[in-house]
Amino acid sequence: MDQKSISKAVIRRLPRYYRYLGELMEEGVERISSNELSEKMRVTASQIRQDLNNFGGFGQQGYGYNVPYLYTEIGKILGLDKTHHMIIIGAGNLGQALANYVKFEKRGFKIVGIFDVNPVLKGISIRGNQIRMMDELPEFLKEQEVQIAALTLPKGNAAETADFLVQHGIKAIWNFAHLDLDVPEDVIVENVHLSESLMRLSYNLNCYVTEHQKNED
Ligand code: NAI
Numbered sequence: 015m016d017q018k019s020i021s022k023a024v025i026r027r028l029p030r031y032y033r034y035l036g037e038l039m040e041e042g043v044e045r046i047s048s049n050e051l052s053e054k055m056r057v058t059a060s061q062i063r064q065d066l067n068n069f070g071g072f073g074q075q076g077y078g079y080n081v082p083y084l085y086t087e088i089g090k091i092l093g094l095d096k097t098h099h100m101i102i103i104g105a106g107n108l109g110q111a112l113a114n115y116v117k118f119e120k121r122g123f124k125i126v127g128i129f130d131v132n133p134v135l136k137g138i139s140i141r142g143n144q145i146r147m148m149d150e151l152p153e154f155l156k157e158q159e160v161q162i163a164a165l166t167l168p169k170g171n172a173a174e175t176a177d178f179l180v181q182h183g184i185k186a187i188w189n190f191a192h193l194d195l196d197v198p199e200d201v202i203v204e205n206v207h208l209s210e211s212l213m214r215l216s217y218n219l220n221c222y223v224t225e226h227q228k229n230e231d
Contacts, residue, residue, distance in 0.1 A: 047078035104167030
């Protein structure tokens with residue numbers, strides 16, 4: 015399978031398929047038709063067929079999809095069959111919340127270090143990881159293989175920190191700071207902005223309220 019030819023839109027939808035298939039596995043479901051999956055996921059059956067056709071013969075006419083097989087294959091495509099080591103930069107509210115979330119590890123994202131500049135936080139243990147100071151980071155990165163860095167520090171310090179991480183070999187940044195990072199082409203940045211999601215919710219709420227008012231008039 016040539017993963018490079020798969021569109022970004024399909025890749026964006028894959029984690030959702032993965033999640034639903036995981037739930038089906040937990041319920042002991044062995045196979046599912048695209049129509050059933052469509053009802054469950056509220057996506058059209060043709061969209062599901064189109065998306066999954068990108069990955070070759072997962073579905074069979076009259077049989078549907080083999081749930082454990084599809085789950086495993088999508089997991090492989092998403093790279094979830096490997097363990098990724100992740101560090102967190104900024105051990106404040108958000109950084110600590112991420113560090114406390116156990117399910118990342120179940121998905122293969124192992125938090126191996128948490129770093130901050132505030133000496134008050136030094137040594138505090140979060141699920142077995144003691145918060146370290148930033149000046150320990152270069153040595154740490156020499157000793158540990160780290161693929162992902164989560165940035166949960168103030169926006170004003172994010173660019174400089176990202177440069178530093180890139181110089182020390184980090185290739186993937188999970189960026190929570192509200193800043194678009196300027197990184198070399200071979201570095202991948204995934205931005206997460208909860209407030210943007212909230213703004214979309216607000217927009218949709220506004221549309222709903224306006225529509226409702228129109229209907230009442
Ligand atoms: P916080 O103030 O609780 O934590 C920030 C931590 O970063 C502090 O412990 C501070 O000492 C540390 N820090 C500052 N400069 C640093 C540096 N150069 N290197 C390492 N650590 C450094 O803030 P909170 O609430 O945890 O938010 C963290 C960041 O995440 C902020 O930029 C905030 O705007 C952003 N945020 C983003 C969200 C999103 O959806 N993208 C949601 C919530 C917060």
